[in-house]
Amino acid sequence: MSPGEHVDESDLHGFVDGELDAENRRRIEDHLHNHAEDAALVEGWRRQNAALRAAFAQTVKEPLPSGLRTASVTSLTRSFGSGVNWARFSPSKGASLRAMRRSDTSRRPPRRPAIVMSLVTLLAGAVVAGAALLAFTGPASPPAAPQRVVIEPPGLLAHAQLAYQTYAQDMRPVEIGADHKAELSTWLGERVGFARLPDLSAAGLELVGGRLVPGVLAPAGLLIYRSAASGPAALYFERAGGERPPAAPPKTAPGLAAVEWRAAGFAFVLIGPLAAEVARAASESAAAQAIR
Numbered sequence: 001m002s003p004g005e006h007v008d009e010s011d012l013h014g015f016v017d018g019e020l021d022a023e024n025r026r027r028i029e030d031h032l033h034n035h036a037e038d039a040a041l042v043e044g045w046r047r048q049n050a051a052l053r054a055a056f057a058q059t060v061k062e063p064l065p066s067g068l069r070t071a072s073v074t075s076l077t078r079s080f081g082s083g084v085n086w087a088r089f090s091p092s093k094g095a096s097l098r099a100m101r102r103s104d105t106s107r108r109p110p111r112r113p114a115i116v117m118s119l120v121t122l123l124a125g126a127v128v129a130g131a132a133l134l135a136f137t138g139p140a141s142p143p144a145a146p147q148r149v150v151i152e153p154p155g156l157l158a159h160a161q162l163a164y165q166t167y168a169q170d171m172r173p174v175e176i177g178a179d180h181k182a183e184l185s186t187w188l189g190e191r192v193g194f195a196r197l198p199d200l201s202a203a204g205l206e207l208v209g210g211r212l213v214p215g216v217l218a219p220a221g222l223l224i225y226r227s228a229a230s231g232p233a234a235l236y237f238e239r240a241g242g243e244r245p246p247a248a249p250p251k252t253a254p255g256l257a258a259v260e261w262r263a264a265g266f267a268f269v270l271i272g273p274l275a276a277e278v279a280r281a282a283s284e285s286a287a288a289q290a291i292r
Helices: 009-016 022-034 036-055 066-080 097-106 111-137 156-167 178-191 276-290
Strands: 205-213 220-227 233-239 257-263 266-272
Touching (some): 009 022, 009 036, 022 178, 036 156, 156 205, 156 220, 156 233, 178 205, 257 276, 266 276
Antiparallel strands (some): 233 266, 257 266
């Protein structure tokens, strides 16, 4: 990007929301590569979007309760009835002003009960004020000892599952489709460091495309695959840290299977609603292609 080109916040929002064409997306990527502050801002927006989509993924699919659609109509009907005859509130032509004043005077409440109620209210206020004063001037209780709260950062599988649940069922699950494999491979190689696009067709998985997602330590890649026998699957990968993959099969959400492994300095998770033998065959094929 030339020094004269300007990137504002609307450009960054369009980049995060996937609304830019290929030329503008590369322009923003070059800008982020040279401006760490904007890159951190974009990464934070992506994390917020991913968390919001995961939190409300099931809620938006629920139908609107029928009670909400009729609540306002029912409330108004109960309050005012099916109709209001406003004519009865207008005096007839023959009614005299004196009669109207007399009728209005007859509806006024007696003054004595009002005075009694005022005195009762003042007395209640005095009692409350006295109790508050006693509470504030009484002996202070010792402050509670501060409790240490330790928040463990989510691991690799949690990131992979969140990314899968956020994007796999989305209307636009990928940023670059499989019809632009060369562009997708170059882009993932520059941003994540891993440029291979494993061919899992032998396991019944067809590549749809890929995108960037937040990782544990750095930006991660997510390749979406389409399965004719089940729902979409995803291959999540990022640079491997010091952690080791679990010896037992990782625990996932109901209906999902996951296989986690390390290869060529990267950590991988294959996740989706796959049968055990399909998940094993696909992960073995992806691992073999990663180290070629």
